[in-house]
Each structure stands twice: as C-alpha cells, then as structure tokens.
Amino acid sequence: MRDSAEHPVSELLTPEARTTLDGSGYGSWRRLATADAVSLAFGFPYPDSFRLDRLRESIETVLASEGRQALQYGGGEYADLLESAVRNRATARGIDPDETAVLLTNGATHAVDSVCRAFLEPGDVVAVERPTFMGSLTVFRNFGVEIEELPVDDAGLDVDALADRLHARRAAGDPIPKLLYTITDFQNPTGTTLSRKGRERLLALADEFDFAVVEDGAYTDLRYEGETVPPLAALDDAGRVIRVESFAKTIAPGVRLGWLVAAEPIRDAIDALAAGGANTFTRSVIGHYCDAGHLEASLPPLREAYAARRDRLLDALERHMPASATWTDPDGGFFVWVELDESVDTDDRLDDAIDAGVTYLPGSMFYADPDAGSNALRLSFSYADPDAFDDAIAALATVVD
Template sequence: MTESDRSTLFDQLFARTVQETLEEPGYGSWRSITAPDAVSLSFGFPYPESFPETALLESLGAVLEEEGSHALQYGGGEYVDSLREGVLEREAVHGIEATTDELLLTNGATHAIDGVAQTFLDHGDEVFVEAPTFMGTLSLFGNYGVEVTGFSLDDDGLDVSAVETALEERREREAPMPKLVYTIPNFQNPTGTTLSRERRERLLELAAEYEFIIVEDDAYGELRFDGDDVTPLSALDDEGWVVRMGTFSKTIAPGVRTGWLVGHEEIIEQISHISAGGTNTFTQSVLGRYFDAGHYEPVVEELLEAYEGRRDAMLESLAAHLPPGADWTEPEGGFFVWVTLPEGIDSGELLPEAAEEGVTYLPGSHFFADSGGERSLRLSFSHVTAAEMDRGVAALARATEAAMDE
C-alpha cells in the first residue's frame, strides 16, 4: 500500500512514535530497490551456495531423533544449551570471556538491538551513531522517538575525537548526554571500514567517564579475510559499558533468524525481562547440534575464501570501469564497498538511469539520520557472481559518465 492509498481512519489511535513516522519508509523498505534485468548490488545477502543445507539437514534429523517432542516444546531440549556453549566458545576465540548469565539468544540481530532499545531508551533520549550507518538500525531507533546524532568515519572507523568534543560541549552546556553509542566496528555497514584499536580504547574511556552504553554490532566480525584482527570492544571492557551483538545470518543463513547479546549480567537480565515473547528454541536446537557436530568452523573457513574472491572481483571492476574522480573503500572483510562518485553526481538522482543501464545499488543518503551521503552509494559483493558484478559496475560507470556529460 502506498502513502496515497492509505486512509487516515486510525491515525489518532496510533502511538506517538508511529504518528511521527507515518510518511517515512519503514524497516526493510530499501529491499524494494530493484529493476527487471538489472544486476542487484544493493543487498547484503549471502550467496545461495554458501548455505550449509546438508549439515543443517543432518542436524535437524539428529535433533528430532534424539530429543523429539522435547525439542518442539516450550524451552526446547538440551541442544539449546549446546548453542549457548558454542556461542561462548566462539566469543572466547576473540578474547571475550563471558558466562551464560551474560549471554542472551535472540531472534536475529534486529531483535537484539530492539531489546537494547526497549531497555534503555525513552522518547526524546539521545543516541550517537556513525554517519553513515546501517539504515535498519536508524529505522529502528526512529520507532523510539529518540534524537540521533551521527559522527563521520575515516579509514580508521568512527571519529572518536569528534564524539569526545561533542560530549565535552554537552557537559559544558548541561545538555542531555547519549544513553547509547551504536557502532559497527568491524567491516562497517555500509563503508566496510574497521575501527582501530586506539579508537576502541578511547571510546571505552569516554563511556566510563560519561556513563553511556556502547552497542557493539559485530555482524561481520567472523568474516575477516585480510589484515590482522582488532580486539573487540567487549574484550577491552572491564566495567560493563559494552553490549555486544552477534548473528548467524552471515555465517550460516539469514533464515535461521538467530543472534545473541553479550553484556553485563544485570543488563542482560533486564533485556531478557523486557523482551516480549520467546525465541525460536527449535532452531536453536538445530544450531546447537550443528555446533556439536563441528560444522561451524569449516564452513566459515570456506566463506572467507569465497568472500575474499568476491571482494577482489569488485575492487578490480571498480578500478577498471569507474571514471576519474570516483573513490571507494577497500574492506578487509564483510560484504560491502562504499563508493563516492565524482563531484556533482547525486547517487539518488542517478539510480533510475543506473537501473536503465543495468544495475541497482543503495544510495548513500539511506545511511544517514539527517542529510549526507548524496555523492556516495553502497555496493554489495556478497551475493552475485564475479561476472554479474562486473556487468553491474560497468553499468554504473556508464550512468555516471552520462551524468557527468550533462
């Protein structure tokens, strides 16, 4: 239903935050950016061949055979505990020592961030984010009627010095401080950048000084195929200022809709209390068996090789096709490259022409709480083949060159 089709019959009954966003696109609206016969470089979908269907089928059969009705009942069977243990073991690989009381399984990453938002945010509260940042999280914060302030990124990730300056100014003015600072520190969505160790340490010092929660969204952290690991914020945190999010959407499959939160025991307890409804314990049982059978790590190793090849293909195509004046990031992992077009080109205005040429993408303005990103766009190398990628980037180049000639 379009805005023009919508009646106003129920508007006065909607919650205030709904009324304030009636004319704004909802969560997931970006998935409508498609065009017939165009190569879609828009979406951060895993490539279909990456899904471990055989291993999941084996795990499903084992759960039903071994646990039967217990796995299908409220609370699930013992394999749910196996998943908790598996998650904690993977977190320990990255230096995060947590207990089951500091872990909460969720129905994916969006459920996780929504639980954090429900627990901490009131209407009118302040939230700091990266600019650009994941548009889904911006949409979710909009549901809570909060004030969102964005801070720029460079090759080392979030500009933490700018965050520090803003905090100092707010303290001097006795203005409200942020309750949350949301960051995607590894292979950031949409830019692909990684937050440096030095900036992570400083951000933690600021959290302790100004008493805000850092929400560490590490959806892509397992997918490093270049460079050296950077210690997670959670592993550097001795006081409990970090709530860490993870998901299996990128390393197993989006359809399993399973993620997790790791944080201070008191925070995890409150998020668990306020989150309505239960999680999918049957899926968690299947994933627990999947971990027990040793499937997880070998599959991730295969993914790293495949995504590195896709990343390389994307960078080669950009270098081969885009005109002078264009620039792009070179991520060491994850799914995305952030492209900045030559001066005077608006990626949103360019999109219809690019679709006609044979490619779609996400305009940069989608990733900002306010204005910004007009010259930029996000390309995903995770889903399509190298040949499709090259056709798509060539189409983008043709559209850009045509716009430059106007």
C-alpha cells in the same frame, strides 16, 4: 491495495511509523526488491553459502533424538547447546566468561531492539556512526530518540570527534548520549574497522561520560586480511559494552538467530523485558550445527569466497568508474562505499541504474540527517554472481558519470 496514507486506520499509526512509510528510503527499498537487475544493493549472503547438507543433518538429528520435545515450548537439550556454543565463541574472542552473560535473540537487529527497550525513553540521545546500518537507524527512530551522528574516517568511528562532541554537550548542559552504537569490524556501509587504540579511547570516554556502548559484530567472523582487533567487549573492564552478533551472515539470515553478550545484570534486565518466546526448534538445530563443528568448518571457505568477490568488485570499480569517484577497500564484511562527484544525486539516479541493469543502495539511507549522503552509494559483493560484476559496474559508471 490502497496506499497506506489513505487507509482510515493509518491515522492511528505512530508518528515514527508514518515517518518511516513516507521516507524516500522505504520507496527505494520496494523498488529495489523487485528490480530485474544485478543486485549489488542488499547484504544478502550468496545462496550457495547456505550448507543445506549440514542443516538437513542437524534437523534430522534433532528430530530423531528429541522427537516432539524439540518442537515444544522450551525445546530439548539441543536448544541449550546453542548458548554454550555462543559463550565459547565469546570466550575465544577474549571476552571474560566470568564477567558476562549471553542472551540469545532472533538476530542482531532484534538484539539491538531489545537493548533499546531496556535503556531508551523518547528524548534520550543515541550516538551513531555517520553513515551507519539503516536497520539500526530504524530501530532507534522507533524509540523517538535524538540521534547524534558522528563522523567515520578510514579507521572507523572518529573517536576524536566523539570526544569533542561529548565535551561540547557537557559545556552546553545538553544531555549526554545514553548509548553509543558502533559497528567496530568492517562497518556497514563503509567497510572500515576501528583500531585497537580507537577502541581503548572510546571505552575511556564511555567511563568519563557515563554511557553504554552497543557493539555490533555482525561481520567479525568475515575477515579476509589483516590482524584481528579485540572487540570492545574484550577490552572493557567496566561492563559498559553490550556486544551483539548474528548467524545471519555465517549460517543463514532465515534462521533468525543472534545473541548479545553483556554484564549479567544488564543481560537480566534485557531478558526480563523480552516478549514473544524463544524459537527453540531453530536453536536446537543450530545448537547441533555448531556442536558438530559445521560452523567452524564453513568459515575458511566462506572467507575465501567473499574475499574473491570483494577483489572482483574492486577490480571492476578500478576499470570502469569515473576519475572523480573514490571507494573504500574493506578487509572484511560485505560492502564497498563509493563517493561520487558532489553534483551526483544517487537517489535520483537509481531508476536509471535499474534500467541499465544494476542496483545499489543510495547513500542517503545510511544517515539520520535527511540532507546527507546524496553523492554516495553502497555496493554489496555478497550476493550477486561475481561473473556479472564487471558488466554491472560498467553500467553503473555510465549512470553516475
């Protein structure tokens, strides 16, 4: 296979596509995917979390009761059940069902992409956390927007810094972000959660400066301790919040199902631009799965398993990491964010780590700023065998010391 940069047609690719292919993140990604090492790199659910028995039951029920209709464009009645299941989940989170509407998508990332399609033009500004989920950064980059990065502290997005930045932009006559993207619960990659007070202040700023908020709740169902904080979408009286969620972490990424909840005119605008059709068969299967109570029943054991994984990773870090290292202690989600001595470059050390038998994601992948995050890394406790964590972190410690 020829390198894409040498291929004659690659000249025709967009500047955004070429930038992504040339970036160091893309190369690291490919190396990591094939590495023979304990994988602490990716936020994959562990394979035994997939309820094959329940999924099989749902597939068989849908086929037995709807037959070929379930496989047609549009699907059958089970496909419609999913929307009510999602609506019920939103209502249970305190989101007003009379003020919002639901749009099913092929995952949370697809939902973010669909929002961008409706709102963004090249040159617009999108505000994000610094660091943030690299999948969403890629989506924003694809739209040719300016990315404004805002700091994250132990309590998630630093809302004071956001206020300062907005006031500075207004004073300088610079454009105000159209969208602010935030992962409010167990942020990827830092694991931090925005407080209720922070959420209320953020919504007041959205009103004052007139921007929309994309709230990514990919991990909201995976809280292992502490009090639930109401989502921005539940605190929002002005219809500024578009909340995206996914079944990727609670059922399986391969079902490619997520959704967004937004004020009805916003949902309609996003829906009007949607292309590609709906995966109605998968919707039917997951509609049955939710209606039969399988999702609700699976959540407590899932939380217990992930909490135990988190604790084992934190224990291993405590035991092995050098004194100069610090890391987060998340109440939920999949990730621990590790910061190392300034002199350590985690992009440079990745090959040594793979040779030593462990993988991680270098911190630089989570920033739009190409010079940021070089002394940080993200570890995921979601996928690898927890019995391997201790040796893996011992190996990591030798590489980053």
